[in-house]
Amino acid sequence: MKEELSIEVKKILYEHVETLEQLEVLVLLCRRPEQLWTVDMIESKLSIPGSDVYGAVKSLLASGAVSRMSGIEGEAYEITREPKLRSMIGKLVESYESNRFSVIKLVSEAAMDRVRSSMTRAFADAFVLGGKKNPRG
Numbered sequence: 001m002k003e004e005l006s007i008e009v010k011k012i013l014y015e016h017v018e019t020l021e022q023l024e025v026l027v028l029l030c031r032r033p034e035q036l037w038t039v040d041m042i043e044s045k046l047s048i049p050g051s052d053v054y055g056a057v058k059s060l061l062a063s064g065a066v067s068r069m070s071g072i073e074g075e076a077y078e079i080t081r082e083p084k085l086r087s088m089i090g091k092l093v094e095s096y097e098s099n100r101f102s103v104i105k106l107v108s109e110a111a112m113d114r115v116r117s118s119m120t121r122a123f124a125d126a127f128v129l130g131g132k133k134n135p136r137g
Contacts, residue, residue, distance in 0.1 A: 005095055013110060018107075024056075025056045038074065065089060
């Protein structure tokens with residue numbers, strides 16, 4: 001039986017990974033930390049459409065999990081150099097390799113939680129008390 005995911009792994013998933021594409025990009029970059037990756041290289045290696053890779057990289061950049069480097073080939077990306085975050089991402093990759101189903105399941109559950117939360121906020125916003133009054137009476 002597979003062991004449960006650690007709190008650190010859950011935390012990194014909830015804070016930095018919203019999609020399976022982001023997870024795959026993060027795993028790839030973490031497995032080869034010495035490599036600088038362009039969007040085209042990631043697309044080719046993972047067989048994920050370039051627009052999805054670009055969106056995943058953009059979100060991972062915003063969360064701090066990935067760093068951007070400029071070079072001769074244009075923009076390239078690498079796993080963050082921040083030691084604590086890099087270590088936590090490493091633990092995520094280890095969990096992904098040993099317990100792939102649990103990691104994918106958690107990414108999916110977190111996505112559903114975000115959708116439910118968004119729907120709840122939208123519904124509540126539709127019924128805000130004391131909203132704008134009709135000027136015509």
